Structures are given as C-alpha cells and as structure tokens.
Amino acid sequence: MSREGPSRDTQYFRRVARLRCPICGEAQLFDGLTMRDSCPACGFHFEREPGYWTNAVTLNFMMTGGFVVMLVAPLAYTGLPVLATLGIGVFLAALVPTLCFRHIKALWLAIDLRIRPPTTFERLSGYLKVTGESRGKEARRQKPETSS
Numbered sequence: 001m002s003r004e005g006p007s008r009d010t011q012y013f014r015r016v017a018r019l020r021c022p023i024c025g026e027a028q029l030f031d032g033l034t035m036r037d038s039c040p041a042c043g044f045h046f047e048r049e050p051g052y053w054t055n056a057v058t059l060n061f062m063m064t065g066g067f068v069v070m071l072v073a074p075l076a077y078t079g080l081p082v083l084a085t086l087g088i089g090v091f092l093a094a095l096v097p098t099l100c101f102r103h104i105k106a107l108w109l110a111i112d113l114r115i116r117p118p119t120t121f122e123r124l125s126g127y128l129k130v131t132g133e134s135r136g137k138e139a140r141r142q143k144p145e146t147s148s
C-alpha cells in the first residue's frame with residue numbers, strides 16, 4: 001500500500017526550504033531577519049525548549065567552516081599571497097553564516113521535528129494560542145464600542 005503525496009517528514013523539509021512554518025506551511029518563519037516566536041497561522045512555537053537554537057548555531061559554524069576551508073585551501077596552491085588568502089578566508093567566514101543563518105535555523109527545525117515529532121501538547125497549545133489571540137483581538141476591538 002503506497003501513500004499519496006509527500007510524507008510528513010518530506011513536507012517539513014520542503015516547507016523550511018521556503019522558510020515557511022514546517023507544521024502548516026502557511027506563514028513565514030522570519031519577519032525580515034528576525035525569527036518569529038510562533039507561527040501566526042497555526043501557533044506552533046518554534047523555540048521548542050530553552051537553548052533550542054544552540055544546535056543551529058553549531059550547524060551554522062560547521063557548515064561555514066567546511067565551506068570556507070573548501071574554498072580557501074585550494075588558494076594556498078595558486079601562489080596568492082598569504083595575507084590575501086587569509087583576507088578572503090576571513091571575509092567568507094563572516095559572509096557565509098550571515099547569509100545562511102535563516103536557512104540553517106529552518107533546517108535545524110526540520111531535522112529536530114524529524115527526530116522528535118511535535119507533541120499533541122505543542123500542537124494544541126499553539127492552536128489554543130492562535131484562537132485565544134484572535135478572540136482577544138476581537139474583544140479589544142469591540143470593547144471601545146460597548147464602553148462608549
């Protein structure tokens with residue numbers, strides 16, 4: 001028996017590749033360069049526990065290190081002056097993690113969700129948060145009308 005459509009694990013990776021919520025795929029993970037606390041559509045809280053992004057930082061560091069070494073090490077055999085080679089390495093070591101940190105954080109979220117799927121509590125608390133906030137906004141909008 002074959003399942004139709006992509007599996008949930010594949011969906012996580014497809015959605016975070018577009019920097020969208022891995023759970024619902026509707027909202028963006030980032031507002032500019034800042035990661036949202038939770039999904040505005042489904043309410044899933046992205047930072048699943050304290051210190052959650054430490055592994056994303058480690059992953060970013062490892063990928064940057066590998067990328068820079070792969071690009072800069074061959075330059076040592078080209079006869080380029082050492083200072084120029086070091087300068088290129090330092091420049092890339094600053095540029096690569098800056099450009100990649102959003103995708104690395106999203107990738108870490110998908111990897112973690114693959115390893116530890118969202119609990120019912122996480123899904124339900126997000127759902128309640130979204131519906132509670134929308135009710136609260138409606139109440140705040142209606143409150144001035146009723147008081148005046």
Ligand SMILES: [Zn+2]
Pocket residue numbers: 021022023024025026027039040041042043044
């Ligand atoms: Zn969502």
